Amino acid sequence: MNSRTVIIIFVLALAIIIGIAGIRGMKFSSPPLEIFSDMVRQNKSHPQTLISLPDGRKLAPVSGTIPFNRVEEKDSFNTGLITGTTNYVELIPLAVDKKLILRGKERYGVFCSHCHGLSGDGNTVARKTGTMSIVANLHEKRIAKMTDGEIFNVVTHGRNLMSSHSAIIPTSDRWAIIGYVRTLQISRLGTVDDIPAQERERLLHTETN
Numbered sequence: 001m002n003s004r005t006v007i008i009i010f011v012l013a014l015a016i017i018i019g020i021a022g023i024r025g026m027k028f029s030s031p032p033l034e035i036f037s038d039m040v041r042q043n044k045s046h047p048q049t050l051i052s053l054p055d056g057r058k059l060a061p062v063s064g065t066i067p068f069n070r071v072e073e074k075d076s077f078n079t080g081l082i083t084g085t086t087n088y089v090e091l092i093p094l095a096v097d098k099k100l101i102l103r104g105k106e107r108y109g110v111f112c113s114h115c116h117g118l119s120g121d122g123n124t125v126a127r128k129t130g131t132m133s134i135v136a137n138l139h140e141k142r143i144a145k146m147t148d149g150e151i152f153n154v155v156t157h158g159r160n161l162m163s164s165h166s167a168i169i170p171t172s173d174r175w176a177i178i179g180y181v182r183t184l185q186i187s188r189l190g191t192v193d194d195i196p197a198q199e200r201e202r203l204l205h206t207e208t209n
């Protein structure tokens with residue numbers, strides 16, 4: 001056999017193999033013939049997915065963690081929108097009680113205060129040093145007038161220079177933080193008339209020295 005024949009046989013063999021098996025990564029309308037079974041299609045658990053146990057049960061994500069490819073129900077709690085519309089919900093879609101507000105206060109301290117300040121006025125080191133020179137003052141009238149759903153949208157998806165917090169703050173904590181942002185705002189916007197009559201009496205007659 002001369003070298004010319006060898007090359008022809010080699011090229012033909014290559015063409016036949018590629019013709020049957022295809023090139024790795026090529027798109028086919030039906031599965032390509034696999035000479036050796038392809039490990040891509042083996043039965044295995046992918047990271048960040050729900051793992052099925054042999055008896056069919058699914059291992060739930062560890063509490064307090066946010067699964068990477070989570071599928072969320074499109075309700076007000078997850079979207080901040082009135083279901084089926086593109087309008088923001090007016091109020092937090094959870095029962096707002098002292099526990100939720102205190103949770104929000106703690107989480108606000110962790111996730112928001114370094115930029116917006118513990119009091120929400122945005123006078124932080126981040127602004128003073130120019131790292132974030134246009135941090136919003138959460139007491140601004142425009143922001144105080146936003147619906148709870150819109151603030152949820154800002155925290156969830158970010159806005160302009162502020163980044164999304166959906167991957168680091170679980171949904172219920174995002175609502176809790178909004179509850180606390182509202183208490184910060186009310187602490188400056190409120191008047192004596194907002195205090196229940198009974199409490200007002202007590203406060204007015206408390207010595208403040």
Ligand code: HEC
Nearest residue numbers: 111112115132134135136151154155159160161162165177
């Ligand atoms: C890394 C800094 C940073 C962090 C952390 C941060 N923000 Fe912001 N936030 C900003 C900046 C900067 C803006 C102004 C965005 C703009 O208009 O460019 C802003 C704007 C806002 C606004 C107003 C949006 C508007 O339409 O004007 C709200 C409300 C808000 N932030 C709430 C929060 C809450 C609640 C948290 C905590 C979960 C938070 N932010 C965490 C930097 C931050």
